Amino acid sequence: MGLPPYATLGQRIWYYSFRVICGLIFFFLVAPIVVVMPLSFNAQDFFTFTPEMLRLDPEGYSLKHYRDFFTNPQWQLALKNSLIIAPLATIISVSLGTLAAIGLSQSHVPFKGTIMAILISPMIVPLIISATGMFFFYAQLGNWLEGTLGLDKGFVGYVKVVLAHAVLGIPFVIITVTATLVGFDHSLTRAAANMGAGPVTTFFRVQMPLILPGVISGGLFAFITSFDEVVVVLFVGSASQKTLPWQMFIGLREQISPTILAVATILVVISIALLTTVELLRRRSERLRGLSPG
């Protein structure tokens, strides 16, 4: 891919201009995310760099938007809700999804294609359509839970959002766990059974440790799906279940407050951490399978 020494002038120009074009496209990909970070330390309520910031004057920077995020009750409610809803939804999708993925990886599964299509469908159907369908159905479900079972209104609100988010996360768990199971050596479970281990012991002591990287990255995908989801929660939830994305969406649509940039920066840091985790897990899983990590 390097430039050969005999390259003509035209080839040289093309070679370097191609590099510049690629650089610009990478800049396009990363710039918006990078621009947000310094702006979140703005001492003013502006969405652009002030002259003080450009002079790198400490006066121009402050943590006040972060302070607002951590003290404002609206943002704190949103943060709390996100931290309640996303882990619960993740637990449901990971536990049910892992079981089903193991079932799907067996050699003789009747109607495998249909079942797979149904389980993947939450990822295929556009969110706005899922949200519309859920809006109609979950309202009735909520009324039934409140009316017939006499459950508390706030609790039912959380149940609806958690169920909705859990089902949105399931395809990701199914895809990642099935992918890990492709490399799983089934003679290991037979060996365990041969030595007297029951199905439960075999699962937890033999199979689970080997597919754990896939399960964890599936779980991370499910978590980020719920943590970042706004359309369904807008339609299914009520104001007391508003999550961080909800609060950001409202803030962006009505009047944009610089606190959003502070939240955005925090979320970018979280996603970098998650990205690193998934990448490390992928390499570990490939190493375990004897593939080169590249």
Add this chain to the structure above:
Amino acid sequence: MSDATMLAADGTPLKRSLARALRRQKLRALGLIAPLLIFVLITFIVPIASMLFRSVENQIVENTLPMTVEALADWDPNAGKTPSEAVYEALYFDMFLAAEAKRHTRLGTRLNYEQTGVSSLFRQSGRALDDIGKETQKPLEELNNAWKDGETWHGIFNATDNADTALLDLQRKRVAALTGSPASDEVNFAPDATLYNLLPKTTRAYTAWAVYTATQQGRDPATRDPWEAVATALALDLRTADLSAYSGPGADLLAEAQTADLPVPAMATAFADMDEDWAGATVWKTIQTHSSTYTSGYFLNAVDAQKTPDGVAWQPDDKQILLKLFGRTIWMSLLITFSCIALGYPIAWLLANLPMRQANLLLILVLLPFWTSLLVRTSAWKVMLQQQGVINDVLVWIGLVGDGDRLIMINNQFGTIVAMTHILLPFMILPMYSVMQTIPPSYLRAAKSLGATNWTAFWRVYFPQSVPGIGAGSILVFILSIGYYITPEIVGGTKGVFISNRIAYHISSSLNWGLAAALGTILLAAVLVLYWAYDKIVGIDNVKLG
């Protein structure tokens, strides 16, 4: 004789033993899948099905005006005449109950989608209905004070031995359908079958009132004064009823009322006085056209057409926006897809041809936006594209644009296309990259050594092999973009929004849920067709994450 069949260790024939083992294996697999399958069916598939159902369901007209719909069935809309007095009478009793339950406005809103003005007509009429009833209730109560007393009415119409339970059940169903909440509680009233024969309208009106009072308001009908509509029904019945043979409770009261010749309102005139629209045929045509339980009306509305008494017709010009919006959604999605191809192809090519270590490093730059919260990226674009935003500031600073005429890059199609291209670009790069990785670089070298120029070698050798990657990425990006909601909503203004924003508008603002469901169904069908194509070309199993 068993020496021909092979036996398993426990003595059963091997074939059967194997079949049993296979069956057990299948059952175990299904048992593992079943919890999730049931979960997805209930929390996802059923809601989608309920949306499909909503897009054709139209019970509201029949539920709110059951007797009117029945009476109106025989009316010929093209004869140029208004319906008969019986229809107006049915409308009066239907509307009265609906107005008490505050449901007539909902029907007004529903029919307003089809014909503007019906909403206010229904609201007004609901308020004016009481006056019609008062015209008969007052003389009746002046005639004999006993009519003011709820117990008198209950005493007359409550059955002692031969109750008409069919009528009671019918009214329970009617109230339940109207209010949407069950009407099965104890009523403390059963209509008398004899009186139902003699005074059908009154008995029916009184039963409806009793069911509503008992089940929806939790009050005892025995002690309460019925609605004006019951008095009106009585006046109507007494005009023709033959009470000479009746000797049950309240016989003398009824006889007295019959001889008094109570004033009976002419319903057609009364409704025409309320609003002259009732005297025209248009509103009746609308009710009759849209009275069926299932309707294609919402789907017709979704493509800018409407159902009229004379068949399907286009909406008036000023209401034709949806087809344009569908067109714009497809057009903008195509633009976004092409921008993604243009920007993604060089990147994928670079990644596929660099040494592994450098490629992995650059890949992180692609994956970072992929993993960053959608709202973070959208808010970043809002910050960048604003008139007082970063890009305009830079352009002014460089001197490309004057401070006075900063570019308008947000709340229009440009903003939507830029932001969505950025958001969807990783979905284009990743499939392209994985396809290009499999193209051996020696092919290009071979082409060049055979005398091809750089361009010919690329265009005739490399590009055709990378087409599957372009196809996969394009379908993925296109599918994702036609269903996008958040980004167009925030950076699209009014000119840059998609059909999904219209769905959200109908769900949360205009409350025209049927139309929202129909639009959603059309969009879903489009997406499923595209996915089917995607599956044929790439295979769903090849979907890779990160």
